[in-house]
Amino acid sequence: MKQEVILVLDCGATNVRAIAVDRQGKIVSRASTANASEIATENNTWHQWSLEDILQRFTDCCQTLSDELSSYLIRGITVTTFGVDGALVDEHGALLYPIISWKCPRTAAVMNNIGHMMTPQRLQAISGVGAFSFNTLYKLVWLKENYPHLAEQAHAWLFISSLINHRLTGEFTTDITMAGTSQILDIHQRDFSPEILQALGLPRRLFPRLVEAGEQIGTLQSDIASRLGLPAGIPVISAGHDTQFALFGAGAQENEPVLSSGTWEILMVRSAQVNTPLLSQYPGSTCELDSQPGLTNPGMQWLASGVLEWVRKLLWTAETPWQTLIDEACTVPAGAEGVKMQSDLLTNQNAGWQGVTLTTTRGHFYRAALEALAGQLKLNLQTLEKIGQFNATELLLVGGGSRNALWNQIKADRLGIPIKVLDDAETTVAGAAMFAWFGVGEFTSPKQARAQVRYQYRYFYPQTEPEITEEV
Known part of the structure; x- marks a missing residue:
């Protein structure tokens, strides 16, 4: 057969x-x-x-x-x-x-x-x-x-x-x-x-x-x-x-925020409640229909790895392996010894670095960029919690940016909640297939189709707790 x-x-x-x-x-x-x-x-x-x-x-x-x-x-x-x-x-x-x-x-x-x-x-x-x-x-x-x-x-x-x-x-x-x-x-x-x-x-x-x-x-x-x-x-x-099938395919539950990290970072949540009149107060906000009736996907988006690409081209070369940048940034302590970056390059004319001294290295600049983007994530998650009327207890992270372990740890430290990383890059395809399996009558619901999948996540906890790998 x-x-x-x-x-x-x-x-x-x-x-x-x-x-x-x-x-x-x-x-x-x-x-x-x-x-x-x-x-x-x-x-x-x-x-x-x-x-x-x-x-x-x-x-x-x-x-x-x-x-x-x-x-x-x-x-x-x-x-x-x-x-x-x-x-x-x-x-x-x-x-x-x-x-x-x-x-x-x-x-x-x-x-x-x-x-x-x-x-x-x-x-x-x-x-x-x-x-x-x-x-x-x-x-x-x-x-x-x-x-x-x-x-x-x-x-x-x-x-x-x-x-x-x-x-x-x-x-x-x-x-x-x-x-x-x-x-x-x-x-x-x-x-x-x-x-x-x-x-x-x-x-x-x-x-x-x-x-x-x-x-x-x-x-x-x-x-x-x-x-x-x-x-x-x-x-x-x-x-x-x-996007909607990526959320479902990643295993995201209701009120569990998901960050798709790539050239842009898109932060969304599967929410039963959304205050749409509140959305227009926050640039970059949006809300789309979830893949399932009764839920919506409020979200925020901003330039992320696109900023890091710019830093790489500026201070290294476009072909420099990312691990080289990460290794240099790992030698710099948290806080980048006072070097700070305003990362919103699209809308802020004052974007760039502050606190630069003669001892500042390329690693400081890259770490400052990672920390600035993590700070932007924190602000946007707080906004999303208001819009979607939920409280985040962990963040599910997918996409190419999730392969940067240093950035993942910085995000966990800045947010003060665990970062849950799903390495599978095919969440959209998986989610669409789950709905199709339901559609041909193989399962009674897309959720039942998703229950057949064994997800493996890596966890990054705030501060000094060790990384743990779990299967659910």
Whole structure:
């Protein structure tokens, strides 16, 4: 009998991947190829995505795995990707205009002028989502202002995961977790906001039926099945925005904050309570829908490893191993002997170091940067506790930044609570697969699917307590 798997099609900004996951959440097969946006023909500073290129990359991945996948029984397929991006399509699902990338600057002016339609405070109170220029809302306003006939002619707006799902199944749907990133959804009602749509002059008909994570969208159609080298008829199960499935896949419980540490640090929590009117008081705050009904994901985000990358290039080289920086910083005592750094390089013109003397070394600068970022984390966690109405007793840490043991210890010392590190980098894929296993009827709930997974965490305790490895 063939081993049963879920096939996760993961479209990231850097890589497109096809990954087979078994019932216990283990990856049994994977293939990856580079992904990249392209320059728009209208303006060489604009960025867009090619749906055909993304589909071809999935095709390449599946063909690479063809021999391996033929030995498995694929019970279901699910798609996960980055949020906010999408396109207007006709009744056949053909794009009426290219997919504007979240990296594209063209919508910044729309965000800055949105106040004549609705105040940013009101927008965030309804949608939860913060004022980020890449939000779906600003893309749709830009399209309406620059190509008004397209919005009138369009059959639907499809987020990028739903564009892929339409190609797989022929069905027009909206993954609810993607809608939760748009700044158009009423996060409390779990539907598109009539107030926001009216203010923007957009009809509700543009947004197809909402599907919950784990809900079956349709089945794999024969034409795309042939292209991917897969059997037709495989159930296609809704997933959506990668962040929500990373939280679930990491094992995060309700009111357990999770820090995804990378170029940006994204601090979120799975909360049953959120004070959305409070959000607009805190720059960088946002709130999205959780993968499960009844919960939301309030969060904060800020530049983190991007700061450390800048320090490395400035004082070492871009190719210097990170361990070299860490080793030099380890020779510097806590507090960096008075050297301090203001790490908010994006918004603070006074960002940089203070307390520098003739005895200051590169290690001091790097340690000061680590400590400053840990201080920023503390402030943001305190803010998140107010917004989500919870008290943190530990912090679950995932992502590339979690491999820096010195930084982990500094975070634990600064926060005064244990740091719980999950080394598994595939939390998004695991989480999406858990919902898909539920969707094909293998488990009674995504939680039951997650209960099959054995998580291994490393703990960093405040001050001098030793690091401990535990399995749960």
